[in-house]
Amino acid sequence: MQVRVFYHDKCFDGACSASLFARFHRECVAAGATYEYHGLVHRAGALFDEAQFTGDENAIVDFKYSASPHITWWFDHHLSAFLTPEDHQNFLACQQDPACSQRKFFDPHYTSCTSFLAHIGETKFGFDTKPVAELIHWADIVDGALYESPEAAVEMAEPAMKLTLIIESTQDPEFIPRLIPLLTEMPLAEVLAQPFVAELLPPLMERHKAALELIRERSESKDGVIFFDITDHPLEGFNKFIPYYLHPEAVYSIGLSKSSFRTKVAVGTNPWTKKDGATLVNLAEICERYGGGGHARVGAISFPPDQEDAARVAAEEIVAELRARGNN
Incomplete structure (x- = not known):
């Protein structure tokens, strides 16, 4: 099975959500699946290209809702999750379908999409979130601006903050898709130490x-x-x-x-x-x-x-x- 994961690009929570979704999907849904990652950005005009939804399954995480019938998974936590009233109605209709409602999830009360996805995975599918607790913790801090002080947010001593800087700044379209799988495979300090990541930090x-x-x-x-x-x-x-x-x-x-x-x-x-x-x-x-x-x-x-x-x-x-x- 080929799964295409579409995520909020240039965003720490977006990258974390994509990585967590792939681990959850591999462990709880399809053990032999392969994953491709594609970033989405907020811009004027159309946000989605239907021609890209070519996976056996297509997932969107930490980004606005698409009513495309080709989208099989969706997780988001933004208040402004729906581009149009029609999209919102499409989602509400999905919630009346037992099969669809177990694949598309929305809750704006969660601090990060990563923590929301972790909760759904754990409570509805039996996903073990303990090995990725560090990632969930920092996704909440970064996306929820839960830093103890402005100095902690701007002086960026923690690996998660340095990774956020790199993710938000990179112009290499291959960088974040290469980074995403590592986020749920190793501690964030080890991710930051990878040569292709570390070399980007000083400039x-x-x-x-x-x-x-x-x-x-x-x-x-x-x-x-x-x-x-x-x-x-x-x-x-x-x-x-x-x-x-x-x-x-x-x-x-x-x-x-x-x-x-x-x-x-x-x-x-x-x-x-x-x-x-x-x-x-x-x-x-x-x-x-x-x-x-x-x-x-x-x-x-x-x-x-x-x-x-x-x-x-x-x-x-x-x-x-x-x-x-x-x-x-």
Whole structure:
């Protein structure tokens, strides 16, 4: 059996989810299966290419729902999991079918897709999660921003943080598919020590330091909201906790950046804010107005690379709204 696993690309939780799914599937569903890994990214326009769903089974993890009849497994935990109301209705209809409902799972209450997948695998299929406890632990910390401090998030002492930096920055389309199987085969420190991984780290750490200084120069914190525009310095990724490291008093951060395939508005909540959680704004709902989405505390909007002006308008509107709310 050939299984094609589609995962949230350039994302630590996405890579961990893909690796965990393959181990779970191999141990609990099809012992002789082979696995291929294909990254999916949030971009303007169509997110899926039906022509790629050619496996005997096709799985999507940590990414939006596809109503394609060729998708046999789906796991996600994002509030904005459905592109359209029709997709949501398709999923709800699936839940009325005993066979389909045992292959497609959604729960936005889980911190990471990895921990959600582990729970489903363990409780419904008897999957042993003890050997992958470290991976599950760090997927929750990274995806849920559960670091003990901004310093821990930005200074990146732990192997999981260094792996996150590499995963979010790589431009090699073969790198993450090569990395994914290792994540459930060895401790994360050993994964990081693999020569094809370790050699990438030093230049990325230097780029991380440069991004920190750039955001320090460009960011403004006002009325509890940080804003920065670095679109004139294209980056494939940067540490999303840098704004809170630089402005710990802020509640929200809006960053406008550009990469090879999109102009991005990143919207986040300071994980260490002292503000009452009940009063925090649901950022997924704000991002959905512009065609984006995410979680209640962090979201993003993707525009085509040539629509920088439209992205800037959206970012400025969100900044104004959040700053106005901060004064009320």
